[in-house]
Amino acid sequence: MGFLLPITGLAALLVAAISARLILKESPGPPRVREISGAIYEGATAYLKRQYTTIWAFAFAIAVLLLFIPAWGWQASVAFLVGALSSTIAGVLGMHVAIRANSRTANAARAGVDRALKIAFRGGLVMGMVAVGIGLLGVLLFYHLFGNPMFILPYGFGASAVALFARVGGGIYTKTADIGADLVGKVEKGIPEDDPRNPAVIADNVGDNVGDVAGMGADLFESYVASIIAAMVVGWTVQATYGSAAVTLPLWIAAMGIFASIVSIFFVRVKKGKDPSYALNSASIAAISITAAGSLFLVVYMFGWGNGWGLFVAVLSGLMAGLVVGMTSDYFTNRIHRPAQFIAHSAQSGAAIDLLAGFSFGLLSVVLPIIAIATAVVVAFVAAGGAVSVTAGFYGICLAGVGMLSVTGMIVASDAYGPIADNAGGIVEQSGMPGRVRRVTDTLDSVGNTTKAICKGFAIGSAALTAIALFATYTSEPFANIQTLNLLDPKVVAGFFIGGATVALFCALTILAVGRNSFRMVGEVRRQFKKIPGLMEGKAKPDYARCIDIATRGALRELIIPGISALVIPLVVGLVLGKAALGGFLAGSIGVGLVFALLMANAGGAWDNAKKYIELGRFGGKGSQTHAAAVIGDTVGDPFKDTAGPSLNILIKLMSWVALISAPLLLA
């Protein structure tokens, strides 16, 4: 039956190809639309080319270093480079299609919500299916080549390293442009969002694609691959308990998730009079349900009732935790719920109170997801037999991660949908289509905000479980081989504190980067409004290229230091303080990182949606003092939710990768 696995991977790629074809068959719209879309395409590809050139310089350097670490060698370097390449392909390909989908969604919006939503969703689907298809096939390839899953690890490491750089770079790019466009255009000049007179508007649209689409894709691709590999590696060591099927079970669950996601595509259909977000959410729920049911069938078939039952509970605990984290994010950020509305209400007392309210709700939103993840860890550990064998318990935790991530295809699809809808709205605005069309894309965009929040929660939850799985792998037999990681050992305590501090350092560096670069962007946009005669009257064109250039240069310059820190600090801690301290370091980074990732994603989302709630006409609506206050909150939230927050997901995983890969060095 093993042939079913590569076939599922290929099926995912086939679905991606069909979706891409269906998109390309749509009309790209009138000349003005094509012109704008072309400008976005040009800016995005130019940026990605330069970004991946920088990233690949690092990737080659790491591949060379791997040659010198005992236990690895040229196979590891090759796997690493293929992992890096897979991540690059998934990001670039998905983004190319997404940009094609933007203009076609804008054009289709003239015919109504359903048609436009379908195109936007298909654009995201390409990204999602490419990610899971390549991911599954890549893992299968190296498993087939090397036999022992341990040697697939560098493949995941490659994906992770590229993901971090891409996430940080894309995150800085998108927020530089967004803040520059908003602060001068919307706040100072009072022109609408996406107005073509705004010099930073094209850079802003480019940013949505290189940050939100390519970045999130790379993030979830990495989590997906990492969770499968970690589970296989730990599965290898529990074969005595569970038999050799323990190694392949993660692959089968992943395949089941792909199958479930493909089936669930047919649920994406807007019913008359129903909120379109219903269409996307019901597809996600369907995917999760089918995966859960299919996993039960799988484990019972592969392990029998006795052993299978516990493993199923482990998988299920991951799926459930993912659901709780996602729904909490939705509650705290969606404008139909109390928190976002309360923040909007607070904005009446000014920006400071708006900010404090959002920050507090962000902190509050941390509690339930963390309890859900902690519960999933304990339940999965116990269910898989952790009381008898610690490694079996770890296997359960890894399976929880695989369970949560099995529906990645669908999650990425509904997430990438968001920026496509957002961009379509921008194109509608810039090409001067009638207000009726803009209202259609606004509806799509508001749906995108909800799905985006849920997916962000999902990305964080899965990152935490994946990082814990990698951490467990790091401590286990062929690696650091730590039996007890004692929090009463001062070196572990020191590592633990430094791990927490590293998270703070990383957030500081990325937010400072956005601040610095935005400062330059604000200056440039102000300059253009002052120096280009007739710009405000719409008689002259702004110099879009200069804004794109500022965003590009800044992002490339600023991504290097955070990226290198993430690679070097864990290595230094391990070499100086030893393998136990490095274990403490990982624990500290995951603990503090999880709090900050949730805080930043949810506070940022809440500020954003509070602003949008006011824009619906509440508390004075657009142009009021209250709105101005909420815009400040939204701007502060921008790098929280789209730069530092999501980068943390990858940071905590990448640092675990570094620990894992460098473990042979620490033992030597």
Place this chain on the structure above:
Amino acid sequence: MGFLLPITGLAALLVAAISARLILKESPGPPRVREISGAIYEGATAYLKRQYTTIWAFAFAIAVLLLFIPAWGWQASVAFLVGALSSTIAGVLGMHVAIRANSRTANAARAGVDRALKIAFRGGLVMGMVAVGIGLLGVLLFYHLFGNPMFILPYGFGASAVALFARVGGGIYTKTADIGADLVGKVEKGIPEDDPRNPAVIADNVGDNVGDVAGMGADLFESYVASIIAAMVVGWTVQATYGSAAVTLPLWIAAMGIFASIVSIFFVRVKKGKDPSYALNSASIAAISITAAGSLFLVVYMFGWGNGWGLFVAVLSGLMAGLVVGMTSDYFTNRIHRPAQFIAHSAQSGAAIDLLAGFSFGLLSVVLPIIAIATAVVVAFVAAGGAVSVTAGFYGICLAGVGMLSVTGMIVASDAYGPIADNAGGIVEQSGMPGRVRRVTDTLDSVGNTTKAICKGFAIGSAALTAIALFATYTSEPFANIQTLNLLDPKVVAGFFIGGATVALFCALTILAVGRNSFRMVGEVRRQFKKIPGLMEGKAKPDYARCIDIATRGALRELIIPGISALVIPLVVGLVLGKAALGGFLAGSIGVGLVFALLMANAGGAWDNAKKYIELGRFGGKGSQTHAAAVIGDTVGDPFKDTAGPSLNILIKLMSWVALISAPLLLA
């Protein structure tokens, strides 16, 4: 020689009494000054009365509960109540004198900086000396009564419980008033700080006293007492290694610190042409140096060179860590350094960029202090012989805490100096003294900001070391008796995550409380400006009492839930998940709590001083757009640095106390 210990405690109280007399001998100033001072006095005492009534209701409830915990009993209840009483006395007494010092400092400012600084410093000194005097005497009393230091623990627990409630309540009060006064008075109406037309101005002044003076005093009193007791308890268990002197050494170091602080008072003298902050800082440096030298003498005398040397290094590592944490806080918050200036510079692009810059620098400021504390932990552990005996290593960590806190008297004095100088400035403004006098109090105030930042860093550093010492005590023999706290045990991991989430919850609750209450205050101040005819013209008096009432009611209502959470959550974790999970919980809370405490204190201080830097005339000065942006940053920072941040110091200690005290329940 044992008689020297109580004599040192009494000497501290004597210095406090003399300082108080010297203050009261000064002229309380003209009628208008006395009138304002009287109003502040009235508001503050009325609030403290109600606050401590609420707190004591909880204190009695806890004392009753202690009767039912095995191993404790009535002695524990009595010690608990005396600890609670000591904290209350230290807070109330210090604050009474501080308010007397306010008006006299204002009056003396007419004669120049030196005289005014002396009075303000003496006001703080009363607070500092009362705290260390009562602390040392209280510990001595119960050590004398019970013989075994273990039974002094409830004394510290009592001090801690009262401190948390007082800190949260005072923090909410002061920021409610401050934000209300600033947002409407300064921002909307454009009247100066401390203008008597502002209805919230008296409440604001009251808040400085109940929050910054009484709250910080209770905080450091608790750290001081806790560090001594923890070191004595652990010292009791290492008598086999170090002899019985290990139990009394902490007392001697504390006494040495008091002696050093008293001697250093004579360094507080403003030299012509020198920055007055030089006077306060040189006194602190003198106190630290004398304590270090004295401790070397002490340990060599008590333990001989062989053992003594290592213990001295432990003490020194604490003193050094305190210095690094304080100096880092100074660097990141003082307006003469780059961060505050950069934030001010960023404010030119608007409030959002100002906020992002401050938040990033706050995150950055976390790194060095955490490394310093981690280093102190490892150095103290190793120096005290942790390689041979883990308990001896713990003893070293406890001594590092005692070393850091031995100079508490001086630290509290220079900290309480800040709000006194601030209040004096307020009184000068409200009583219409000439601008020359205001410039004197402004100079004093700016000095206060620096010392305040350093003390805040010190309070955080000492809280971390104290919490680690209490955590070590919790895991040791007569308590939870945990040999290894294994981070690979999923229950410990779950506890660890929940500990981090609790910190987030606590921050959220306290900031939300400030936000909610400020919202009410803003409404009331706006109402008064609208409804009281002639208020803006200075022809009618505002209704100060109503603002005081809003701040009071809000603080009392809002302090209860965070306070109860801090007491109940660790208990629940221990009872449900067991003693090991509670250990993980404490580790998680300390790790995440330390990051947030530093972030909030330093970001808040940096925003504040960036605003003050602009007010000196930079980037457009007062009234400019840049200034308005910086005011928003400052307002966001207010509850960060004066409510949530400092409360975290106590939270992480109090939760360790709860674990310690409830340990017998968990073993049963």
